[in-house]
Each structure stands twice: as structure tokens, then as C-alpha cells.
Amino acid sequence: MIQVTYEFPAGVDADKHAEIIAIGQTVGSWGAQFSHREAAMKKHMGQVLNTKQLDNNRSQATVGFPEINCENDIGSLLCMIFGKFSLAGPARIIDIQLPVDFGIRAKFGIKGIREKTQVFDRPLIMGIFKPALGLTAGDHAQLLDQVAAAGLDIIKDDEINFNSTTAPTIERVKACRPVIEKYKDLNGREIMYVVNLSGRADKLIDNARRLIDEGANALLFNAICYGYSCLEAICAHPEINVPVFTHPALAGALGGATQGINDYGIDYSVLLGTLMKCAGADAVIYPAHYGTLPFSAETESKICKLLRQEKGKHIPVMPVPSAGIRPGIVGQAMQDYGNDVALNAGSAIFDHPGGPTAGTKAFFEALALVKQSKPIRIAEINDGPLKEALKKWGEV
């Protein structure tokens, strides 16, 4: 059974709405003409599992749906649990409990990404090419060289860097591959370049294959902009044998409206935790609470837990908190997340006063201090990239 919990604002009768969902989102009503089909219809009928009252007259209801009503994919799941009902007024999905083997199993997850990057005992450090647009493929290669020289583990395209004439995606890969090889020869491991996969639903798989043929060793995908169904297709495909990172772009349009006044949409923990995981993502980028985005530590922790869960066929998947990630926060982030995390920084690497190489080094200096249980304080460290970073972006 698929169990979905809805939350309602004051003024909504949870018992009544739970019934509307259980019946209206499944069989509906039937007349005497089909009384002989009652047994079949009951197999498809939803059921109200419980309802409860919260503070401020808010309420919740959990409804169970038969698995046979959808197709073990997110497209049919979303339609079944929230399709028509989403149009009926304020209601928010806050939790989905799926059968353990629902969906697509990630091919790599935390373990696979660690093997690929050969980093086993610390958080991965990840960067975002900046500026987002307007660079040539050669510029990307040059920036990659600068961060790879300092040992960066992963670098990603900006999520809005599509297949543009200025730097077509395949040209970015072709230009960057020799840099990846150069540092593989030097260090015995590949820096992972997470290339932005784009294109219409019917072109995505071919586009991905072409990028991989040219040496892409990881993909970035804007799962919500294109649809979870596209992500499932990418992750399920046997020839797409590189880790798939997902970006949370557009998640706010579905998940933002939670202020306890009007409740609509779907909770971030479901969008970026439950659904990304069962679509087969290997790593999931989501807003960290260290920056200016209105994300709470509690929401983040829920997402992180859902991604790292081992359940049924599903393996732990890499959380990638992003926004406000800077060297000064590394200690706090490791307290919050432990080791199994990729810390994703844009400006803190690329806008470092000493350039991207120094920006990368600052993170590794910070990691080394945390490993020695030393504080990351301007007053206690020597001059160098970390000190400059702390001066620019603060200590914590």
C-alpha cells in the first residue's frame, strides 16, 4: 500500500477531505449497473488510515492507495495521489510512504561516487563553474584545470548552462576531457565533471549517450523542470553508466508555500528526498540552511536522512547541500552531516580573492583543521587561501 499524508490549514474538515481523496482519487462512486463489479472496484479503492488535529486548528490525514492503481513510476503516482485533488483548495502533501521496492534503484549512490572519486574518509568538495553563462568551452577547460590542480573532487555546470552556441554541451565535455585525463595521470583519480544534460524528453537519452561517449563522467539533471519521469528514464537506462546528480530548480514552485497560513503543494522533503531517491538519482543537490535561502535545518535533515536511507533495493544516495557553503562553515557542516556528503560551493571557490585554485585549497585547509579537531579561526591560522576565505566570507 502507498501511504500519503496530507496537511490542511484551519477551516478544512480533514475527515471529509480524507474521504474525498480515498474515494475521489480512486474508484469514485458507481451505480446499480456495476454492482456485479463491486469486488474488483474494492481492490482499487483507497482508504483513510487516520486523521489528526494539530495546533491552530490545522489537521492531517493519511490515506492508503492500492499499489495496483499506479505503474511503479512517479508520473502515475503523482496523478493518483494529488492529480485532481490538488485543484480542490488548500492541501499539502507532507509525506509519502512507498513500498520498499517502488521505483528505480540508483546505480552508484554514495558508495559508487566514493569509488569513482577515490575519496573514502571525508566529505567531497564540489564546485560550480562561474560565471554561469558566456564562457567558451576552452574557458571551462581552463577553470577546470585551476580547480583540479588543487585537488577538487567534483565540479558541476550551472543548472542554467544549457546547450548554447557560446559553449555547446558536447564541446564543454570535449574541451574538459583532456584536463580530466591530465590530472588522472598525475593523481590516479578522475575529477568528476557533472555536465548539464538537457533536451526534450525524447532526446535526453541520446543526448546523454553522446556526452558519455565523449567522456562525460557524471550528469546533472533539472529533474523538476523536465519532470521526474525523465529522471527515471535516465537513471533506469543501462547505457547511462555514470552518476546522475539532480538539481532542485523549480522545487520552490511546488514546495515553497508553507507558512502555516495557506498550504499548497508538496513538502521539500518529499520533492527532494522521497521522489528524487525513488527516481534513481545518485546525488541530490538541495538548498543548505547556511545561505540566504529560506530552508530550515529541520527540512534539510529530513531530506538528508531520506537520501541516505538503505531500504529494500534502494541504496544510500549522496546529499549535496548547496548555498552558503564556504570554508568557514566546513566544521559546522561536518557536525550536521558527517562524512557522507558533498559540499557544493559556487562563489566560495570561483570568487576567492586568490582565484579558483586558492578557493579550492581553502576548503582542503579547512577539512584538515576539522580532522585535527582544530577550530577554523582567522587568529589561529597562517596566511594563505583559508585565511583569505575567512576574511571574505566569515568564520562560521
Place this chain on the structure above:
Amino acid sequence: MIQVTYEFPAGVDADKHAEIIAIGQTVGSWGAQFSHREAAMKKHMGQVLNTKQLDNNRSQATVGFPEINCENDIGSLLCMIFGKFSLAGPARIIDIQLPVDFGIRAKFGIKGIREKTQVFDRPLIMGIFKPALGLTAGDHAQLLDQVAAAGLDIIKDDEINFNSTTAPTIERVKACRPVIEKYKDLNGREIMYVVNLSGRADKLIDNARRLIDEGANALLFNAICYGYSCLEAICAHPEINVPVFTHPALAGALGGATQGINDYGIDYSVLLGTLMKCAGADAVIYPAHYGTLPFSAETESKICKLLRQEKGKHIPVMPVPSAGIRPGIVGQAMQDYGNDVALNAGSAIFDHPGGPTAGTKAFFEALALVKQSKPIRIAEINDGPLKEALKKWGEV
């Protein structure tokens, strides 16, 4: 240029946020290292076109984006205009102005659907198979026979009726095709059976092809549940040569939160008008304001106008208001919509006291009265299906 208008609640500085969007959702900032790329970057830069203050300290901003920043498809469009920014706090997209040839041109639209159904001078009458789930393929054929006998123009699957073991989609088509043929021989025209297309993004085209091979003469697609990108792929495909109807399922999760208090998501007129149209849909189902769903006449009218617009390569597309459609409302609906509309009824056809045949006849009786400029009133008509419908569901 792509022009997007955002609305903000009180407390948000529209000028500041417009700048954040124009820069942060395009190039971002760059340092001295790339000062020689300034010309290229400026080509990718967004610009604030205007901002204005509304009542209650609300505000709007319109931002222009270079077309070259996305790929003429909705996946990249949504990421560009609202991706990361959707996560940044309350803001709602209320309008998108696209270049006239952006997107996919519908293959049929109003004209093509009229030719297929051979109905040129009145609204189309459309039904929804009820109950939604639990019927066999043979039951579907039996119901189809009942409504086709009374001359129904179009019938659709319920949007939650997927490819289930009780009545696999292809079996529904196989069972219904002989009924379609029977009435084609009798009446010289085909009733359109809008079959629910489902499956993961990489299977959709093949699934559609198989359904069409077995005689499906129209498709239903839950575009928002699967992603607009999947809809674009379906509508662009040369072998999918039947009209594609889209369902608004899940639109409320993106569009519901508009109460002038918290503003999130994307306006219904954009979701169900602008985006469905430029994805290539031939007919778009959306909630009517005649039922209990919280949809205003104004929102509906906006959607309807966007769908019927002829602009650039785009042809007028069929509006399909749905919810609360009953015989008593036909006069009002024709005043609101005119002729170029499909009136979509579920229970008003299938729960009619005299059964689905009578339910269908009631609508045609109502249409005939409107044509003769006669009121649809219990007191002024003879006993029969329409009178029974008015007694059950009211006069207007």
C-alpha cells in the same frame, strides 16, 4: 526576448528582486579573469523591463531573458525563468510572453478536432468513463456503446485510469474500436475515444504508437504529472497523428497558492494556457467555475483566450472546461465560451437516472433549446432525459 512577469507579496522589494532574477538567473557576476568575455556575457544577460506597485503593498516585475539562454523547450525555459529563484522565497509567475514561434505547433487544434468529429456548428459534448477504476475492457466498450448510441462526440478515460491489470490500456482500445466502427458505419463519423497515455518518459512514444496502431483516435496525457517535456515529445512526434488532450492533474500543486497572502508557484493561466499551448496540445482540459473547484471565471477566461489565440505558427487549440458541467449549464457555458469549446461531463452523463444514453441525450436536448434561444427550464419542457437531468442537477 522572453518576457516574464513575477508578482510579489507585501514586504518584498520588487526592484531588488527583479535585479536578482535578471542577473542571478542568467550570467551572474564575473571577475577580472573574464573581463575579455564581457561582450559574450552581455548577450546572455537578462534585463529588468519594469516594476510596479499594486494595492496592499504588493508588486510586480517584468524581466526579459535572451532566447539563446534556453533551448526552445519548456524544460530549459522553466529552469531559466524560475529554477533557483523559486527557492528564494515568495514570488509567483503570472505571465510569460514567448516569441511567437516558440515551442511545438499543435497538429489538430480546434479545426482538426472539428474535422475528425464532423461537428462544425456547436460545442462538442464530451464524457468521462465512470466509474474511474475497476471496470473491465468489455465494460468500457459497453459504456461506449451506450453514449455513442446517443451521439456523444468525445469520451475520455479518467485521468487516474492507467495501464491496470483489470483493464490494460491496450485492451480498452481493442474492446472499444469495434464500437467506434459500428457507429461510424451508422453515422458517418467516429466518436473520439481519448485514451489515457501512461508510462515512463522513455516508453511514452512507443506506448502511444501501439495504442494508435490498435485504433486509438485520440490520447489523454497528464502533462504536469509527467512533465511538459514529455508532452512536447508526444506532440512533436510525426507518427503520433491523433489529437492530444491534456489533463490539469497536479496543476494545483504549482498554481493553487494564490490568495494574495503568500504567493508561490505559477499562475493557472500560464500552466494551463501558455505552457500547454506551446507544448503542442490540441485540447486542454481545465477546471470550470461551474463546479465546486476554486476557479474563477476570470482565470478560466484567460486560459480560454490563450488557447484559442492564433499567433505565429500556433493555431487555436480546444478549451475543455470540466467540473460542474451539466445540461442546465449549457446556455451559460455557450454565453461564456461560444461554440469553440468541448463541454466535458463525468457524472452528469454517467450518473443520469436514465443511464449514460439518457445522460448524453439530455445534453443534446439542452443544445437544441439554446439553438432555438429557448430557456432550459423544467416548467417549459416535456418529460424526458433533459427534464430528469434538470431535476437532479438543477436548472443553472
